[in-house]
Amino acid sequence: MSPYDPTWESLDSHPVPDWFHDAKLGIFVHWGVYSVPAWAPPDADIGGEDASPYAEWYPYYMYEEGSPTREYHRETYGEDVEYADFIEEFTAENWDPDAWADLFADVGAGYVVLTAEHHDGFPLWDTHYTRYNAAEMGPERDLVADLAAAIRERGLRFAPSYHANFNYYQPGFDGQFGHPDFEPAHPLEDGGGPGPEYVDFMNAKHRELVRKYDPDLLWFDVPTRHSDDVRAKELIADYYNRAAAQDRAVAVNDRASNDAIRAESERWDPSEYHGDFVTPEYHSYDEIHEEKWEACRGIGRSFGYNRVEGEAEQLSPGELIRSFVDIVSKNGNLLLNVGPRADGTIPEIQRSRLEALGDWLSINGEAIFGTRPWAVAEDGASDVPVRYTWRDGTCYAIALERPGDALSLSLLDHVDEPPATAALLTRDGDRECELTVTGNSLTVALSTEPDHEHAYAVRLSATKNPRT
Structure with a gap:
């Protein structure tokens, strides 16, 4: 049938x-x-x-x-x-x-x-x-x-x-x-x-x-x-x-x-x-x-x-x-x-x-590939436009403009625990970034300049997805 x-x-x-x-x-x-x-x-x-x-x-x-x-x-x-x-x-x-x-x-x-x-x-x-x-x-x-x-x-x-x-x-x-x-x-x-x-x-x-x-x-x-x-x-x-x-x-x-x-x-x-x-x-x-x-x-x-x-x-x-x-x-x-x-x-x-x-x-x-939506698509508090994606316990914050020395995120408005680690994706490999939590604000220190153009992805490991 x-x-x-x-x-x-x-x-x-x-x-x-x-x-x-x-x-x-x-x-x-x-x-x-x-x-x-x-x-x-x-x-x-x-x-x-x-x-x-x-x-x-x-x-x-x-x-x-x-x-x-x-x-x-x-x-x-x-x-x-x-x-x-x-x-x-x-x-x-x-x-x-x-x-x-x-x-x-x-x-x-x-x-x-x-x-x-x-x-x-x-x-x-x-x-x-x-x-x-x-x-x-x-x-x-x-x-x-x-x-x-x-x-x-x-x-x-x-x-x-x-x-x-x-x-x-x-x-x-x-x-x-x-x-x-x-x-x-x-x-x-x-x-x-x-x-x-x-x-x-x-x-x-x-x-x-x-x-x-x-x-x-x-x-x-x-x-x-x-x-x-x-x-x-x-x-x-x-x-x-x-x-x-x-x-x-x-x-x-x-x-x-x-x-x-x-x-x-x-x-x-x-x-x-x-x-x-x-x-x-x-x-x-x-x-x-x-x-x-x-x-x-x-x-x-x-x-x-x-x-x-x-x-x-x-x-x-x-x-x-x-x-x-x-x-x-x-x-x-x-x-x-x-x-x-x-x-x-x-x-x-x-x-x-x-x-x-x-x-x-x-x-x-x-x-990008294989990801699903995170809690929200956009960060409402960052100094630059940010879009979120998520896959298998990892959240990605993608800045649509070149950030300065740090990227501020309101990620903790949506999850209780901060990410375990952060890394900027670059042409030469991942660059580890220091994380600082102040109240509900998460700051990602960018120790290196992005080596490409247009948008910049930061991997935030061990981050829950409230949608799942």
């Missing part, structure tokens, strides 16, 4: 796997035909109803009268160039999946999520259901299979994400909207939706994707009002039961939940949702969030490659690292996106950020 039924009550009993709690860092890869025009207005308002700053939305906005993308398309390519005409330029001629996998593993990622099919209706795998796919056109290779093999060879988890549940474009059909059985409507607004023919087509591809590649995550991107329409509960139950039969620990995000709140003002309020983890986009939480969550964002403003984004539109290494520490302290993972060029190369401006994060983690990774 299968352990999961296609009801939210049954599906909600699924546990979040330990590996997902422990991983902390995933790499999202938005790569597809939209990587050819690779354009979105860099000054557009991100995070609002208008998604035009996202270059991966090019096939929607190139047909939207009055949009900056429409004007750019006319001026650059002319009136007669359709989105499908870009397929022949999506070549991946310089793509090396092993080099990608080495980079992501070196950074410290625990899993990789590749957009197997984005909203442009172009699968990156060898699918039986449409000739418009990467194995038959463009690169003429199964990009999902090749990357899955390289990623798993290095011991990382792999998931091909599936965004086709509300495609706004479908190759082979004219104009802005996709399959003729999908009633046209702006994807972020009410109205429109899939008919049974479209749902059958979409779900057939999704089930094929699951059966060919056995994803470690099921990463949906569904407008929640269509959850029942696309028979999401049936898909999730099938996925969970298949994994259970294979004795694999898997997870599903919340974006197939028809109860998740998506109003912009409360967009990531998870008070009612279904799935193993919540997926805020370009957003974080102010406090520890009890349910597991995953922040996803690009290094820049777009997820897909945007050729006009420069340094001003990218997270600096310090911003990236500090944001990552903050997310982890509050029970989150970071799914950090890269947007490769159409030829398969990762822009240096993105690569440099990944390498900076990897360098920081090579020193401070023990304060």
Whole structure:
């Protein structure tokens, strides 16, 4: 008998796997035909109803009268160039999946999520259901299979994400909207939706994707009002039961939940949702969030490659690292996106950020990987911003700014006994630090200067966690 039924009550009993709690860092890869025009207005308002700053939305906005993308398309390519005409330029001629996998593993990622099919209706795998796919056109290779093999060879988890549940474009059909059985409507607004023919087509591809590649995550991107329409509960139950039969620990995000709140003002309020983890986009939480969550964002403003984004539109290494520490302290993972060029190369401006994060983690990774939230995420009394993590009896205080000669902590507001020892994590190894207790204030004397940048972790041994 299968352990999961296609009801939210049954599906909600699924546990979040330990590996997902422990991983902390995933790499999202938005790569597809939209990587050819690779354009979105860099000054557009991100995070609002208008998604035009996202270059991966090019096939929607190139047909939207009055949009900056429409004007750019006319001026650059002319009136007669359709989105499908870009397929022949999506070549991946310089793509090396092993080099990608080495980079992501070196950074410290625990899993990789590749957009197997984005909203442009172009699968990156060898699918039986449409000739418009990467194995038959463009690169003429199964990009999902090749990357899955390289990623798993290095011991990382792999998931091909599936965004086709509300495609706004479908190759082979004219104009802005996709399959003729999908009633046209702006994807972020009410109205429109899939008919049974479209749902059958979409779900057939999704089930094929699951059966060919056995994803470690099921990463949906569904407008929640269509959850029942696309028979999401049936898909999730099938996925969970298949994994259970294979004795694999898997997870599903919340974006197939028809109860998740998506109003912009409360967009990531998870008070009612279904799935193993919540997926805020370009957003974080102010406090520890009890349910597991995953922040996803690009290094820049777009997820897909945007050729006009420069340094001003990218997270600096310090911003990236500090944001990552903050997310982890509050029970989150970071799914950090890269947007490769159409030829398969990762822009240096993105690569440099990944390498900076990897360098920081090579020193401070023990304060991140495998940790759980401590009593509180933030220290309210320290002279510099501090985030806490905890693992196996050890607490880590991570200063987000360079402390002076000492780091003052209010740790004793939450536990009765001071730590037994303290040590600053450095590139050359641990540096023991003297501890002084004055009332409820704990002072960590830093006898040596940190030898790296951006954030500074102090190990506090023999520290209880009131949450456990």
